[in-house]
Each structure stands twice: as structure tokens, then as C-alpha cells.
Amino acid sequence: MNLLVEGINKGIVKSTEMSKKITIDGHTETYKVYKVKLDYLFFNDQNDRIATWISQYKADNNIDKIDIKDKEEYNEIIHNFIVKSNPEAIKKTKANIELVEQREPGVILTDGRVIDGNRRFTCLRELSKKDPRFNYFETIILNEDLDNHAKQIKMLELMIQHGEESKVDYNPIDRLVGVYNDIIEKKLLTASEYAYSTNITENEVNKQIELANLLVEFLEIINAPKQFYIARDMNLDGPLRELQGILKKIKDEDKRDEIKNVAFVNFLMQPHGDMTRFIRKIKTVVSSNFLNDYLEEQLDIAEKVLDRLPEEGKMTNEVIKKEFRSDEETKEILKNSLDKAEMKAKSTESRNKPLQFLGKIEDLLEAIDTNIFMKLKDEEKNEILGKINQIEVLLNQIREDANV
Structure with a gap:
């Protein structure tokens, strides 16, 4: 059904006196705002905010795509993902809509797909169960379809959700999954187009692409390809960024691979409660003469851990907790190995500090x-x-x- 034609004719869509300006493909226009019955709308499963939840559902049900034939069942599935992704935000938005009604229009396509406003749509769905005055979603209706205008629609979604006036509270891993899906895998957008749409620099986008590739490599190493929810539940954003910084200091490709494998096994085992600070310690070792000894020791442990991995598709959060995170003996060995290497590196660093300081003083005096x-x-x-x-x-x- 085309909501701008049949929807209006059948009374499913009602006109309002409101309008809103949005920019599509570099052109800013004023669009009319309509009220659309909730029953004729459906969530956008391409929404980056729930990317890891989508990956988890696909893995749990061994499917490639969520079936949209039964729209109500489909909406219930996505509805739950949006609630789980940020329960506090849902609670706050729901209370606000109940008090003052919907204040900010959404954006949908003519087939009813919600491009912007999935959280507001979620809250209205819940409120409408008790009060019929919340049965309508105030929104712009774009006369476009996802198949023929996928790039423009994605850029619009990013502009709205990442613009200066509407910064979204994405989980950092969900954001990386969005970068992976849109730029790396589907090649829907270039780094330049993504930067333009999200109001950040292309250099920052390239950093996110590097992080997304590291994330994908990690999941492949642990036999959980594209099971992004695992990385989300591990809170890997901080550790991945620390690893990214470490790898930039390493020019030797083989050495980079060894450091990655060591870090990935530590991600899996989690020998320390704060893995961001734990991985940061490796920086000290990398710039010392003890790196090779540390890697040799760690790689030996890593080989034994990786030999225990389940076959592809069998890795789950439960398996990680039961088979790896509960292995206190191996975790202690990993922790002691890094602590020992860091202590040696810092000891050498301390002995060299006076000479380093005097060298800097000499340079300054000569200047x-x-x-x-x-x-x-x-x-x-x-x-x-x-x-x-x-x-x-x-x-x-x-x-x-x-x-x-």
C-alpha cells in the first residue's frame, strides 16, 4: 500500500497543519507532516541502533533475514530489541509522550517503513494499548522505496540520527556494526559519504572502519563470525580502541598479527575486570625489549585456548562464560604473564629516564x-x-x- 495515495483515500493517513524541513541528497525541502495509524507502520530492521540485536536473533534462529510477511510478529520482534537496547531511554520518552504527546515528527517511507522515530513508534505502540489517542504516529512520508533509493535513505537516517541537534545514544559496538554493514560489507556508502551524513571527519570514519575490521577479525578468530552481540555483551569498544592504538606502533605485519591474536584471546578469557586498562598495559611492553618474550609466552597459551573453541556457529555467550571465563587457572596465567612483562619494561624505562630527560634538556638549551x-x-x-x-x-x- 502507498500511504500517500491509498492511505489518504482510506483514512489511514490524516493531514495536519504541521511541516518540517529535512535534507535529502544535499537538497533541503519542507515536508508536510501526517498522522498515520500505527497498524500500517513497521520498524526499520536496517537501524544501526539495534544492529547487534538483529545479529543475535539471526544467530539464535539460524536465519539470514527476519521475515516481514507477518507484520505484527515482525514488529513485536524489533519492538523488543529497541526496548532492550536502552530501557531507560524508552521509559523517559514514553513518559514524555504520555504527558505532552508526540512533539517531534518521524520519517517514514510510503510503504510504512519507519526511517526515523523507531523509539517514538515503540513508545506509541505501548501507550496505544491503554489509550486510543496514541494510535497515530506523526510523521513525514517520503515518496521513495528502499530498493531504489537505499543509499539516499541511509544517508538521511544517519543525518537525522547523528546530526548536531540529535546525537543518538548508540551502543559503540552497534555503531561499528553499522559502519561495517554500510561501508565495508554492502558498500552502500563511501567513507566520505558516511562522514558527510554523520557530521564527523573522514579521518574519524576511517578510524571506525579500522575498528570495525578488528571487531570482525576477533569474531572470526573465536569461530563466531558476525555474531556482533557477543562483542556488545563483552563491552569491547574500549579494549578494541586500545588495541588499535597499539597496532599503529607496529610496522612488522607478522608482529601485528601476533599481537592481535594475543589480544583477542585475552578479550575472550577476560583475565581482568577492566579489560580496557588491561590491554593498555601491553603498550608499555610493546615499546620495550621484552615484547618477543611476552608474545612467545602468550602465544603458547593462546594456541591452547583456541584449540578449545567450539565449531563455527556454536559459540554463544553461555559457552564463553562456562568454558572460558570460568577458567580461573588460564586467566591467572595470562594476567601474570602481562604483569611480569610490564614490570620488566617499566624497570628498564625507569633506568633510562634520567638519560632521556637530560637529552631533552640538552635539545632545549641548544634551541x-x-x-x-x-x-x-x-x-x-x-x-x-x-x-x-x-x-x-x-x-x-x-x-x-x-x-x-
């Missing part, structure tokens, strides 16, 4: 342009000489201590 002294007043010269005398006292003290 002073002494020709400028001729232009200084006597008062300014005296201040400089006083500072030189203080430095000489400190240097003499260091010289004495070094001769002990």
Missing part, C-alpha cells in the same frame, strides 16, 4: 637563540642569569649523585 640577549633589558637578563644559576646548582647535585 635557545642567544642573539636575542642583546635586545633584552638588564632586568630581563638578570632573570635569565638567575635561572641559569639555579640550573647549575641542580646539575652539580646530579653530578655528585652520579659519582656516588
